[in-house]
Amino acid sequence: MLELLVTYSCPVVVGSNFNIHVEDSDDSDARRLHELLTTFDMCQHVNSPTHRCGGTLDLLMTFSDRPPRQVSVDPAGILSDHSLVICLFRLLSVKRMSPRKLFEAGVV
Numbered sequence: 139m140l141e142l143l144v145t146y147s148c149p150v151v152v153g154s155n156f157n158i159h160v161e162d163s164d165d166s167d168a169r170r171l172h173e174l175l176t177t178f179d180m181c182q183h184v185n186s187p188t189h190r191c192g193g194t195l196d197l198l199m200t201f202s203d204r205p206p207r208q209v210s211v212d213p214a215g216i217l218s219d220h221s222l223v224i225c226l227f228r229l230l231s232v233k234r235m236s237p238r239k240l241f242e243a244g245v246v
Contacts, residue, residue: 140174140178140180141178144178144179144201149200149201149204150200150201150204151198151199151200151206151225151227152180152197152198152199152200153196153197153198153199153223153225154196154197155195155196155220156171156195156196156197157195158171158195158197159193159194159195160172160182160184160194160197161187161193161194162193175199178201179201179202179203180199180200180201180202181199181200181201181202181205182197182198182199183198183199183200183205183206183209183225184196184197184198184209184211184223185209186211187211187221188211188214188220188221188223189214189219189220189221190214190219190220191219195220196220196221196223198223198225204227206225206226206227207226207227207228208225208226209223209224209225209226210223210224210225211223211224212224
Protein backbone atom coordinates (compact mmCIF):
# COMPACT_ATOMS: atom_id res chain seq x y z
CA MET A 139 0.00 0.00 0.00
CA LEU A 140 2.79 2.46 0.87
CA GLU A 141 4.40 1.78 -2.50
CA LEU A 142 1.23 2.95 -4.24
CA LEU A 143 0.87 6.05 -2.08
CA VAL A 144 4.49 7.05 -2.72
CA THR A 145 3.83 6.86 -6.46
CA TYR A 146 0.92 9.29 -6.20
CA SER A 147 2.66 11.64 -3.72
CA CYS A 148 -0.48 11.59 -1.56
CA PRO A 149 -0.44 13.20 1.87
CA VAL A 150 -0.88 10.25 4.21
CA VAL A 151 -1.52 9.92 7.95
CA VAL A 152 -1.21 6.46 9.48
CA GLY A 153 -2.31 6.16 13.08
CA SER A 154 -3.15 3.18 15.20
CA ASN A 155 -2.32 1.00 18.17
CA PHE A 156 0.58 -0.92 16.66
CA ASN A 157 1.58 -2.70 19.89
CA ILE A 158 5.22 -2.18 18.91
CA HIS A 159 7.46 -0.69 21.58
CA VAL A 160 9.15 1.91 19.37
CA GLU A 161 10.91 3.36 22.42
CA ASP A 162 12.87 0.10 22.86
CA SER A 163 15.82 0.06 20.44
CA ASP A 164 16.40 -3.63 21.27
CA ASP A 165 12.90 -4.62 20.10
CA SER A 166 13.18 -6.40 16.73
CA ASP A 167 9.69 -5.27 15.63
CA ALA A 168 10.59 -1.66 16.44
CA ARG A 169 13.76 -1.95 14.36
CA ARG A 170 11.84 -3.45 11.41
CA LEU A 171 9.21 -0.69 11.61
CA HIS A 172 11.95 1.94 11.68
CA GLU A 173 13.56 0.37 8.58
CA LEU A 174 10.20 0.34 6.79
CA LEU A 175 9.56 3.99 7.62
CA THR A 176 13.06 4.94 6.47
CA THR A 177 12.55 3.08 3.18
CA PHE A 178 9.43 5.12 2.42
CA ASP A 179 10.77 8.41 3.83
CA MET A 180 8.22 8.40 6.64
CA CYS A 181 8.45 9.58 10.24
CA GLN A 182 6.80 8.42 13.46
CA HIS A 183 5.73 11.47 15.50
CA VAL A 184 4.62 10.17 18.92
CA ASN A 185 7.50 10.58 21.37
CA SER A 186 5.95 9.88 24.75
CA PRO A 187 4.31 6.85 26.39
CA THR A 188 0.80 6.05 25.19
CA HIS A 189 0.02 3.15 27.52
CA ARG A 190 -0.86 3.23 31.21
CA CYS A 191 2.02 0.81 31.97
CA GLY A 192 4.48 2.77 29.80
CA GLY A 193 5.62 2.24 26.27
CA THR A 194 4.86 4.07 23.05
CA LEU A 195 2.42 1.72 21.35
CA ASP A 196 0.02 4.14 19.64
CA LEU A 197 1.75 5.68 16.65
CA LEU A 198 1.22 8.48 14.16
CA MET A 199 3.20 8.39 10.92
CA THR A 200 3.43 10.65 7.88
CA PHE A 201 5.74 11.18 4.95
CA SER A 202 8.69 13.30 6.04
CA ASP A 203 7.62 16.30 3.97
CA ARG A 204 4.16 16.46 5.62
CA PRO A 205 4.76 16.48 9.40
CA PRO A 206 1.99 17.48 11.80
CA ARG A 207 2.21 20.97 13.29
CA GLN A 208 1.58 19.56 16.74
CA VAL A 209 1.20 16.17 18.44
CA SER A 210 -0.01 15.74 22.01
CA VAL A 211 -0.69 12.67 24.11
CA ASP A 212 -3.48 12.84 26.71
CA PRO A 213 -3.06 10.48 29.66
CA ALA A 214 -4.83 7.13 29.65
CA GLY A 215 -8.29 7.44 31.11
CA ILE A 216 -10.92 5.37 32.86
CA LEU A 217 -12.25 3.63 29.73
CA SER A 218 -8.94 2.64 28.18
CA ASP A 219 -5.41 1.84 29.20
CA HIS A 220 -4.25 3.69 26.07
CA SER A 221 -3.81 7.42 25.70
CA LEU A 222 -5.53 9.67 23.20
CA VAL A 223 -3.12 10.97 20.57
CA ILE A 224 -4.16 14.33 19.12
CA CYS A 225 -2.50 15.90 16.10
CA LEU A 226 -2.87 19.13 14.16
CA PHE A 227 -2.00 19.48 10.48
CA ARG A 228 -1.66 22.48 8.23
CA LEU A 229 -4.25 22.23 5.49
CA LEU A 230 -3.38 23.38 2.03
CA SER A 231 -5.97 25.45 0.22
CA VAL A 232 -7.14 24.03 -3.05
CA LYS A 233 -8.12 26.24 -5.94
CA ARG A 234 -11.55 25.33 -7.24
CA MET A 235 -11.84 24.65 -10.93
CA SER A 236 -14.97 24.71 -13.02
CA PRO A 237 -16.09 21.46 -14.64
CA ARG A 238 -15.12 22.93 -18.03
CA LYS A 239 -11.53 23.68 -16.87
CA LEU A 240 -11.28 20.17 -15.35
CA PHE A 241 -12.38 18.72 -18.69
CA GLU A 242 -9.90 20.90 -20.61
CA ALA A 243 -7.11 19.82 -18.24
CA GLY A 244 -7.96 16.18 -18.93
CA VAL A 245 -8.93 15.46 -15.30
CA VAL A 246 -12.49 14.43 -16.17
